[in-house]
Amino acid sequence: MYKSHEVMVRKLKFATFLYQPEPAEGVDINFYRIKPESGTVGKPNPSMYTNIAVFGDNALAQKHPEWISISKDGPAFRRLTSPKVNGINPGNKKYNLRWDVLCMTNPEVREYNLKLIEDCARQTPGISISSQHFADHGFCVCPRCVELWRQSGLNWYDWRAKTVTEFLKEVRDRIGDKPLYVNMLPDPVLGRERFGYDFDALAEYADVFVIPMFSKAYPSPWYWEMLARAFKSKLKKPVFTNLYVRGPNDDPNQVPTADQLLTVAVRIARTGVDGIIFLAENAQRIRDFQKAAVNSTDILAELDGYGGDEVLTLVDRWRSLF
Numbered sequence: 574m575y576k577s578h579e580v581m582v583r584k585l586k587f588a589t590f591l592y593q594p595e596p597a598e599g600v601d602i603n604f605y606r607i608k609p610e611s612g613t614v615g616k617p618n619p620s621m622y623t624n625i626a627v628f629g630d631n632a633l634a635q636k637h638p639e640w641i642s643i644s645k646d647g648p649a650f651r652r653l654t655s656p657k658v659n660g661i662n663p664g665n666k667k668y669n670l671r672w673d674v675l676c677m678t679n680p681e682v683r684e685y686n687l688k689l690i691e692d693c694a695r696q697t698p699g700i701s702i703s704s705q706h707f708a709d710h711g712f713c714v715c716p717r718c719v720e721l722w723r724q725s726g727l728n729w730y731d732w733r734a735k736t737v738t739e740f741l742k743e744v745r746d747r748i749g750d751k752p753l754y755v756n757m758l759p760d761p762v763l764g765r766e767r768f769g770y771d772f773d774a775l776a777e778y779a780d781v782f783v784i785p786m787f788s789k790a791y792p793s794p795w796y797w798e799m800l801a802r803a804f805k806s807k808l809k810k811p812v813f814t815n816l817y818v819r820g821p822n823d824d825p826n827q828v829p830t831a832d833q834l835l836t837v838a839v840r841i842a843r844t845g846v847d848g849i850i851f852l853a854e855n856a857q858r859i860r861d862f863q864k865a866a867v868n869s870t871d872i873l874a875e876l877d878g879y880g881g882d883e884v885l886t887l888v889d890r891w892r893s894l895f
């Protein structure tokens with residue numbers, strides 16, 4: 574029985590992913606990036622969920638370059654950074670490393686992050702973790718990882734997947750019943766070989782999977798829609814996607830337009846995903862986007878009928894903010 578548009582469409586959740594501990598209005602959940610991959614650590618905000626990047630940690634990599642993850646094609650130092658670290662030229666152009674990645678079997682790095690995760694779980698309503706996996710295919714062949722692999726008796730890919738799953742289990746043990754959002758890099762086909770993701774095994778410990786779909790522009794929404802549909806079909810827990818609005822230090826002329834964001838959000842919404850997150854430096858940037866979205870009347874009219882009405886209803890709700 575048809576009751577109302579509003580009742581029918583409030584299944585999809587909306588959230589923000591922010592670098593400052595101030596929540597935005599007009600969304601269901603705000604995530605605060607208390608420890609992004611830069612490695613800086615902020616203070617928990619009890620009104621926001623907490624995101625922690627685990628093994629991607631530029632600050633710790635500068636302090637302890639001996640903890641960096643290793644491949645035959647060089648260490649997991651991100652591309653084009655300076656200065657030299659302990660005489661090693663930073664930058665590994667063989668991989669698309671967006672940040673420095675530490676070895677995920679390093680006990681000190683694990684405990685440092687698990688303790689932070691546990692503290693944040695105690696103080697905030699939920700946990701989101703990023704970068705809790707191997708840097709990419711070929712990582713990590715440091716002496717400790719090779720020895721652990723040998724002792725396991727498993728093949729290389731099974732050992733890596735088991736290592737990633739067991740880390741997630743440790744996170745779950747530390748945070749109890751608190752909601753756990755697990756970010757996974759957007760490769761639905763080779764995630765196991767590249768990062769050590771065993772989707773089904775991870776689903777035992779994750780409450781929600783989050784797929785970052787960050788881009789400075791979304792001119793081809795078809796691709797993002799395809800990725801969202803692929804993950805939704807494969808993952809056994811709810812799936813959120815994360816879209817890029819405006820990150821720290823971005824040139825405002827080099828970020829996606831409201832029209833592009835609304836279009837890609839509608840196209841993703843119709844794949845049946847369970848949530849859409851918007852990344853921004855802070856709540857003000859979200860507010861700027863919300864205002865631009867409300868005023869994007871032409872594209873909102875165009876997007877009517879695509880099957881992503883939940884996004885249009887969200888923008889309707891945002892009108893009350895201004």
Ligand SMILES: [Zn+2]
Pocket residue numbers: 642643676677678713714715716717718719
């Ligand atoms: Zn290692």
